Amino acid sequence: MNDQIRILIADDHPVVRKGLRMAVEEDPGLTIVAEAADGETALALIERLLPQVAVLDIDMPKLDGFAVARELHKRRLPVEMIFLTMHAQEDLLLAAIELGAKGYLLKDSALIEIVAAVRAVAGGQPYLNSVLTARLLQRQPPPHAPVDRLTPTERRIVQLVADDKSSKEIGAELSIHYRTVENHRTNICRKLGLEGSNALLRFALQNKHSL
Secondary structure, eight states: OTTOEEEEEEOSOHHHHHHHHHHHTTSTTEEEEEEESSHHHHHHHHHHHOOSEEEEESSOSSSOHHHHHHHHHHHTOOOEEEEEESOOOHHHHHHHHHTTOSEEEEHHHHHHHHHHHHHHHHTTOOEEOHHHHHHHHHSOOOTTOOGGGSOHHHHHHHHHHHTTOOHHHHHHHHTSOHHHHHHHHHHHHHHHTOOSTTHHHHHHHHHGGGO
């Protein structure tokens, strides 16, 4: 079928790859074009086969999942990424989002969620493990954050940050240069008293529906 979603799976554990393949192949609209046991092989296969979605284990030999993601960005390869991990750590989730991943799955639920995750990210929508998403949403924002000091443009940028948009994507949507978006993000953090590389993302997720 020409309209099948083409997928690469990269994980150094054969049992994990086999399980994911079996789950994916139950959906006739999905097809696995390649498997890889390490990051270097995954990168080479992605560059050669150009799958729509790459499922990348964060912990792999030679190149880990994050290193593969950085190389994909450098080479401007048009592939959506789903990170796969055993670690239910919030900082890893936030790092994955910053690297442009649309999906993030924990291995203990991956067999159940993989089909929905692939279909979501192939359609341009994020798919994050529900446990970690809940942790982010439960984080408390800074007390008395002066949201009313944000301009309409800044509020819109915060909403787009919550939608997992990069600065370049936000710039394209608002018809402004991505460096202007970066300046807005710096000003927003200053106004709200936010510090740290992931603080704005947390704030955006927590306040998306109140802006």
